Amino acid sequence: MKRDTASSVAIILLPGFSVSALGVLVERFTLAGGQSPLIFSCSGDKMVAAEHGVRVQAQVLPQLPLAAQTLICCGGREYKVTSCEALAQVARHARVASCSIGIGGGVLFMAEAGLLDGRRVSLAEPLRGLLARSGRAQVCEATAFSRDDDVWTCADEESLPLMLDALLPTWSWQKGDWRGQGHEKTLHFHSEVADRSTLAEAQALMRNNLTEPLTTAEIAGYLGISCKKLERIFKRFVGQLPARFYIGLRLCLARDLLHHSGLSIEEIGKRSGFSSPSHFSRAFRNHFGCTPRSERQQFAALSDTENRWCGAEKNRRCIAV
Numbered sequence: 001m002k003r004d005t006a007s008s009v010a011i012i013l014l015p016g017f018s019v020s021a022l023g024v025l026v027e028r029f030t031l032a033g034g035q036s037p038l039i040f041s042c043s044g045d046k047m048v049a050a051e052h053g054v055r056v057q058a059q060v061l062p063q064l065p066l067a068a069q070t071l072i073c074c075g076g077r078e079y080k081v082t083s084c085e086a087l088a089q090v091a092r093h094a095r096v097a098s099c100s101i102g103i104g105g106g107v108l109f110m111a112e113a114g115l116l117d118g119r120r121v122s123l124a125e126p127l128r129g130l131l132a133r134s135g136r137a138q139v140c141e142a143t144a145f146s147r148d149d150d151v152w153t154c155a156d157e158e159s160l161p162l163m164l165d166a167l168l169p170t171w172s173w174q175k176g177d178w179r180g181q182g183h184e185k186t187l188h189f190h191s192e193v194a195d196r197s198t199l200a201e202a203q204a205l206m207r208n209n210l211t212e213p214l215t216t217a218e219i220a221g222y223l224g225i226s227c228k229k230l231e232r233i234f235k236r237f238v239g240q241l242p243a244r245f246y247i248g249l250r251l252c253l254a255r256d257l258l259h260h261s262g263l264s265i266e267e268i269g270k271r272s273g274f275s276s277p278s279h280f281s282r283a284f285r286n287h288f289g290c291t292p293r294s295e296r297q298q299f300a301a302l303s304d305t306e307n308r309w310c311g312a313e314k315n316r317r318c319i320a321v
Contacts, residue, residue, distance in 0.1 A: 040061040066096075
């Protein structure tokens with residue numbers, strides 16, 4: 001069956017790209033559009049090396065524009081200098097696409113190709129210096145992802161699912177010529193992009209401060225918004241208040257330490273941000289339905305049973321041989 005390139009998605013893999021980002025892109029766009037994205041290399045090679053050395057097969061990007069509806073430059077946490085020919089080639093394809101997306105180092109690639117001049121972009125901190133030295137005029141935002149008209153940029157693969165949650169409804173409208181459906185929808189999705197970006201930043205603050213938890217007011221202050229707005233964002237997208245989500249993160253850390261460390265329960269409580277053993281035990285029981293001590297004992301017993309089973313199974317195989 002002939003592929004409709006006008007409504008297709010083309011992913012350009014850059015050297016050092018994120019494998020996890022590629023997996024998320026393929027899955028989400030396939031579900032949204034009913035067909036899998038086309039995967040290309042702009043280096044002329046049919047195998048592209050990811051950031052951890054994994055090599056993925058790709059088609060060589062043709063010289064003539066694909067007329068793909070969405071063009072995605074998928075990079076990783078680092079950026080490797082690309083030839084001027086590859087930059088010019090991708091620029092030709094991007095200029096006929098309805099939507100362009102940059103991820104990680106792909107944002108810097110798009111900037112060097114002249115596709116982001118004068119636009120707001122999101123970029124991870126290690127790459128911002130390279131962007132500044134490129135001499136291109138962009139406004140670099142301290143957000144997980146950004147939208148500037150038909151160009152979306154994402155700082156890293158961790159923020160990609162949040163960006164796609166905001167992008168894909170808009171992308172579906174684009175396939176149905178959503179631009180004629182009213183200014184209110186555009187405003188709504190600009191607001192949703194901002195709120196999801198705020199959510200990602202708040203969650204990152206929480207994950208980076210598990211031992212010494214921040215208050216909801218402190219998190220809101222760092223983000224430059226009110227506590228009420230932060231609570232509304234969490235209730236809308238997570239279904240919980242920020243404080244409830246935060247304590248869940250800390251308790252998951254505690255459970256992981258109970259399973260895989262020899263630390264005392266009191267020390268685990270401290271590392272999870274609880275001021276007293278009784279507070280830790282009560283919160284853990286309310287969340288998981290058992291005390292920290294019972295959780296550790298149950299996990300140890302289960303692990304011991306699995307080890308005995310694996311040993312017995314290994315012996316049976318040896319006897320059979």
